[in-house]
Amino acid sequence: MSTEIDVRSPRRLNHLKLAGIAALLAAAAIVGSGITSRIHSRSEVADWTRAQAIPTVSVVQPRAPVSAQQLVLPGRLAAYINAPIYARVSGYLHAWYADIGTHVKAGQVLGMIDTPDLDQQLQQARADLQNAEANEKLAATTAKRWTLMLSQDSVSQQEADEKAGDLAAKQATVAAQQANVARLEALESFKRIAAPFDGIVTARDTDVGALIDAGGGNRPQLFTVSDAHQLRVYVSVPQSEAASIRTGMSATLTVPERPGMTFDAHLVDTDDAITPSSGTLLVQLAVDNHRGLLIPGEYTEVHFSLPASRRALEVPASALIFSDEGLQVATVDSGGHATLKHVAIATDLGTQVIIGSGLDRADRVIDNPPDSLVDGDAVHVAAAKNPGNDTRATEGSNPGPGEHTHG
Known part of the structure; x- marks a missing residue:
């Protein structure tokens, strides 16, 4: 039976343990390095993503x-003078001589009114004037005679004064009758409906035989005459631009029916007040229309050149x-x-x-x-x-x- 012992076996075991520990440490180092690299890569990706998210x-x-600031606003054209013509006497229209679109001169007759009642009143007033003048003459003759008799002591002073007072009353009556005749003659002149100025008849709202009532206001007009040689332009300017508006400044107009054409205008005045309902300033311009290319009442675009704000x-x-x-x-x-x-x-x-x-x-x-x-x-x-x-x-x-x- 052999009694020998292998003393090298424990050393081999120790070497194996050391080798295993080293392998574990190496594996741990590899795993740690991978984790660290992944964390670093993830951080870099996050930083890149955040950087890319910034626009x-x-x-x-x-x-x-x-350049100067251009302000374009809608405007409305109106005749420089527009006169609705009403009747001053009542009656029936006898005839009219000017229809819409007729160019008329100042004083030209537009129509005639038959006034039978007024004619009779004038005849009666003239007759009353003749009667008053006859009474005045008689009173003057009587007063003259009584004054002569007073100088001869044939009549009393009281009687002479009465005759002189009667003459004065008759003279006042004559003056009143003359004024009444003049008034009726003035009314008779209104039987002729005449144009007040040179212009165009833009409306005729009556016809032959129509009953006409004297007056105006709520009653319909007989004719309307407009002077369109020069036109007014009304523009509502916003309050924010009101400070740039100055009297005398220039503007240009365009109208839809005249494409490519512009018309020069100048600012006449403003109403110097902001309208509370719209917050705008009403501006009035004038534009020459001697060629007749613009029509009163039509829509227009007004172009202002305003100085730029600082x-x-x-x-x-x-x-x-x-x-x-x-x-x-x-x-x-x-x-x-x-x-x-x-x-x-x-x-x-x-x-x-x-x-x-x-x-x-x-x-x-x-x-x-x-x-x-x-x-x-x-x-x-x-x-x-x-x-x-x-x-x-x-x-x-x-x-x-x-x-x-x-x-």
Whole structure:
């Protein structure tokens, strides 16, 4: 039986343990390195995602309007003088001599009225005047005789004074009758309906045989005569532009039926009051119409050239933000964050708008701002190109393909 012992077996076991521990440590190192790499990659992805979430925007610099501000408003043309003609005497229309569209001269007869009642009153007044004149002559003769007899002491002073007083009364009666005849003769002259000035008959609201009542106001007029050699233009100017309106300033008119034609007008006056119901200032202009191309009562567009306000700034219409909080634009501050500002439009020029308030000349306005942009959001500003096509780097990353800026 052998009694020898293998003393090397425990050493082999120790070596195996050490090898296993080393393998475990190596595996742990590999796993730890992988986890660390994955965490780092995930962090980089998160940072990249956050960076990509920041929008890249193009900015524009507000500028003063390069030309006078154009203000276009609707207007209404009216005849410079428009006179409805009423009857001053009652009767029946005997005849009319001018229809609508007739050019008439001042004093030209438009119509005649038959007034049988007035004719009889005038005849009676003339007869009363003759009677009064006859009584005056008799009273004058009697007073003269009694004055002569008074000088001969044939009659008393009282009787002579009575005859002189009767003469004075008869003279007053004659004067009253003369005034009555003159009044009726003046009314007789109104049987002739005449044009008050040179113009055009724009209305004839009566006909032969029509019963005519004297007066005006709520009664229908017989004729209407308008002087259209010069026209008035009435325009309601918004209160925001009222301060720019000055007497004597020029304007141009256009009418739909005369495409391509413009008419010069000048501002005559304003009513110097803002109408509460509409918040507008009524403006009156005058336009020459000697060629007769304009018609009273028609619609016109009035073009004013107003001096630009010192505070007015021009920006693209695409920079506007319409929200529940009102009209806004987005600007970029020095830290690369968006700031929303409330603005008011002075004039809409289509692709461009004139901002009346809310912006400063030094502001950088975001053009085509994202719909999700809110106040305080970080943004990247795209690089702008100068006229020499040199790219100048600005804050943030470079713009992507297809991005454009306004400058």
